[in-house]
Amino acid sequence: MSKDPSQEQLLGKLHRRQEKHRVRAEKLAEEEARLVRRRAKLSALEESIAKLEARLAAPRKRHLGEGASSDGPLRPALLLFNPSCGRNSENNALRLSLVVASLRAHGIEAEVGLKTSGRAARKLARDAVEAKCPLVIVAGGDGTLQDVASQLVGSSTVMGILPTGTMNNIARSLGIPLEIEDACALIGMGMTRQLDVGSISGEDRLQVRYFLDCAGVGLLAVAALTGQSFEKKRWNPFARGVRQLLQAQPQTMRVEIDDLVLDPTTHLVTVSNAPLMGNNLLAAPDAKMDDGLLDVSVYDGMGAPALSRHFLVAASGGTDDVVKYQAARIRITTVEPVPTNSDMALPGPRTVIEFSVVPKALTVIVGNGMALTTPVQGAPAAPAYAKAPPPLTELPRAENE
Numbered sequence: 279m280s281k282d283p284s285q286e287q288l289l290g291k292l293h294r295r296q297e298k299h300r301v302r303a304e305k306l307a308e309e310e311a312r313l314v315r316r317r318a319k320l321s322a323l324e325e326s327i328a329k330l331e332a333r334l335a336a337p338r339k340r341h342l343g344e345g346a347s348s349d350g351p352l353r354p355a356l357l358l359f360n361p362s363c364g365r366n367s368e369n370n371a372l373r374l375s376l377v378v379a380s381l382r383a384h385g386i387e388a389e390v391g392l393k394t395s396g397r398a399a400r401k402l403a404r405d406a407v408e409a410k411c412p413l414v415i416v417a418g419g420d421g422t423l424q425d426v427a428s429q430l431v432g433s434s435t436v437m438g439i440l441p442t443g444t445m446n447n448i449a450r451s452l453g454i455p456l457e458i459e460d461a462c463a464l465i466g467m468g469m470t471r472q473l474d475v476g477s478i479s480g481e482d483r484l485q486v487r488y489f490l491d492c493a494g495v496g497l498l499a500v501a502a503l504t505g506q507s508f509e510k511k512r513w514n515p516f517a518r519g520v521r522q523l524l525q526a527q528p529q530t531m532r533v534e535i536d537d538l539v540l541d542p543t544t545h546l547v548t549v550s551n552a553p554l555m556g557n558n559l560l561a562a563p564d565a566k567m568d569d570g571l572l573d574v575s576v577y578d579g580m581g582a583p584a585l586s587r588h589f590l591v592a593a594s595g596g597t598d599d600v601v602k603y604q605a606a607r608i609r610i611t612t613v614e615p616v617p618t619n620s621d622m623a624l625p626g627p628r629t630v631i632e633f634s635v636v637p638k639a640l641t642v643i644v645g646n647g648m649a650l651t652t653p654v655q656g657a658p659a660a661p662a663y664a665k666a667p668p669p670l671t672e673l674p675r676a677e678n679e
């Protein structure tokens with residue numbers, strides 16, 4: 279029969295563990311201090327890169343990006359251009375020529391590929407990876423970015439972003455300037471981070487889709503598709519979506535978040551890789567696109583009025599008390615099939631939906647964005663809620679002209 283430890287033995291164990299804790303805490307403090315110093319050195323280096331890029335771009339701007347010996351060596355890239363993107367998609371030939379000229383002014387020689395459909399964009403991106411193209415630049419919105427990103431996952435091809443869409447949630451989250459000239463300057467700087475992507479599949483896992491920003495189960499899927507129909511003036515799907523929203527009823531779901539199991543009664547569950555979704559809603563304020571985790575919001579017991587209040591607060595950049603979780607894997611099981619949505623949507627309602635994170639899956643040129651653990655300090659300013667600028671009509675001249 280074993281004896282209980284004596285007070286002296288317990289005290290000795292306590293002292294040993296206290297000493298072990300002290301040593302580990304000191305080591306952690308040293309590592310954190312070292313990390314702070316390394317980040318400071320990285321920031322200083324990135325700021326110097328930004329200044330050098332601006333000096334190189336200045337003489338090129340004097341002749342509006344036209345080829346000249348003063349251009350020096352240019353980096354090759356594929357420019358995937360969506361001609362139907364954004365609210366101002368008129369005069370695409372002018373828009374495209376100005377984008378190409380601005381890229382050239384910042385040291386990029388762009389071969390142009392047009393997005394005529396999602397399938398065409400994915401094929402162009404896939405071909406670029408197979409050809410070992412070093413840089414693919416996407417001039418489009420969130421949907422076009424996710425079409426292209428789905429083909430770059432796990433490759434060495436870098437993705438650059440020129441935000442010409444309507445919402446530009448991914449660009450805003452990553453600190454990409456909405457002004458095309460500044461976005462081209464950022465691409466010229468070439469400062470990258472490795473980003474996570476989310477994956478979504480059914481129980482059979484035969485059909486996997488990737489997403490960069492947010493996916494959802496339930497009412498969000500209907501709301502997202504209804505909003506897209508409104509933006510694109512597709513009135514029949516819009517009217518059908520409004521009817522579904524008005525008739526929607528919450529249901530009980532089994533939500534497995536890594537080792538945690540919940541059984542909420544809810545209209546929706548959102549799984550976020552990025553902070554923003556929809557109409558620039560701050561759905562997941564703490565979400566980082568490089569932390570190896572997805573952020574999960576379970577709107578348990580919230581009826582339509584409470585959900586409306588929540589998203590009104592999110593639309594103004596505020597937060598509320600909805601409980602959020604972080605996980606690498608999420609599995610949602612329902613009795614009745616529910617719609618599932620991301621910009622790369624799975625077809626048809628499902629009863630089992632699985633989400634998981636693919637860490638460091640994508641190399642992207644980024645700025646000083648809120649979705650980054652280590653933002654690029656030398657990047658051009660790009661507030662997440664900046665007003666979209668008017669379309670580019672001419673390439674800016676060098677400052678000394």
